[in-house]
Amino acid sequence: xxxxxxxxxxxxxxxxxxxxxxxxxxxxxxxxxxxxxxxxxxxxxxxxxxxxxxxxxxxxxxxxxxxxxxxxxxxxxxxxxxxxxxxxxxxxxxxxxxxxxxxxxxxxxxxxxxxxxxxxxxxxxxxxxxxxxxxxxxxxxxxxxxxxxxxxxxxxxxxxxxxxxxxxxxxxxxxxxxxxxxxxxxxxxxxxxxxxxxxxx
Numbered sequence: 335x336x337x338x339x340x341x342x343x344x345x346x347x348x349x350x351x352x353x354x355x356x357x358x359x360x361x362x363x364x365x366x367x368x369x370x371x372x373x374x375x376x377x378x379x380x381x382x383x384x385x386x387x388x389x390x391x392x393x394x395x396x397x398x399x400x401x402x403x404x405x406x407x408x409x410x411x412x413x414x415x416x417x418x419x420x421x422x423x424x425x426x427x428x429x430x431x432x433x434x435x436x437x438x439x440x441x442x443x444x445x446x447x448x449x450x451x452x453x454x455x456x457x458x459x460x461x462x463x464x465x466x467x468x469x470x471x472x473x474x475x476x477x478x479x480x481x482x483x484x485x486x487x488x489x490x491x492x493x494x495x496x497x498x499x500x501x502x503x504x505x506x507x508x509x510x511x512x513x514x515x516x517x518x519x520x521x522x523x524x525x526x527x528x529x530x531x532x533x534x535x
Contacts, residue, residue, distance in 0.1 A: 340394030342374045347400060347408045382415050390416070398423070402462045409466045421463050422495070424477040424487065425456070437516050440523060 345351045351367050381390060392412075400408065412419045426434060431454050463472045475494070482490040486506075492499045 338394050339392050340396035342377075343392060343394050343408070344396050344400060346371055346374045346378065347404050347411075349401070349404055349407075385416075398459050398463075402466075405462055406466055419467060419471065421467050421472045422491075423460075423474050425460075425474050426477045428454070428456075430477070440516055440519050 345367070351371060397405075397408070409419070425431075435454070460472075460474065475490075477487070479485050479487065483493060484501075486504065488499070488504050489501070491497075
């Protein structure tokens with residue numbers, strides 16, 4: 335099981351999956367895009383069939399980056415398989431989003447400081463969900479870890495949707511780095527190679 339469906343969903347519904355692969359460092363090992371998409375399609379259809387009357391959750395922040403036509407394809411697929419489709423998401427403050435986006439890119443080998451590249455146009459990002467899924471079916475929540483049960487977004491998500499998930503099944507991953515750690519990693523990305531340092535994974 336994947337803890338994040340971003341890659342699978344975007345690869346499946348993107349009209350240009352090759353371009354998506356080219357911009358994802360952890361996907362560049364895929365040599366046969368059609369074969370990968372076929373596997374994802376088969377797994378999605380199997381999961382949809384197994385869901386039956388239950389709720390199926392698809393989770394992935396990159397889904398918000400799908401173009402309107404691609405998101406329309408996603409909507410049509412799920413709308414044809416389920417009686418109801420809800421869209422829920424957590425929204426950071428603009429500054430918080432830019433900080434988090436920069437950190438993720440540094441982890442992914444970014445070696446350029448381009449603050450404007452981290453900016454997110456919230457209206458452009460979210461209005462397409464309102465238009466395609468219906469505003470009454472879209473819920474956006476403030477990403478405020480200090481207000482979450484135990485500071486955990488998974489617990490908050492489950493509480494909001496009435497999902498009974500034992501705390502022991504929650505696995506924390508992709509923890510945030512401190513400001514000093516991000517600065518050190520960025521300097522390493524920026525300056526390390528020219529001084530002969532071996533690149534970190």
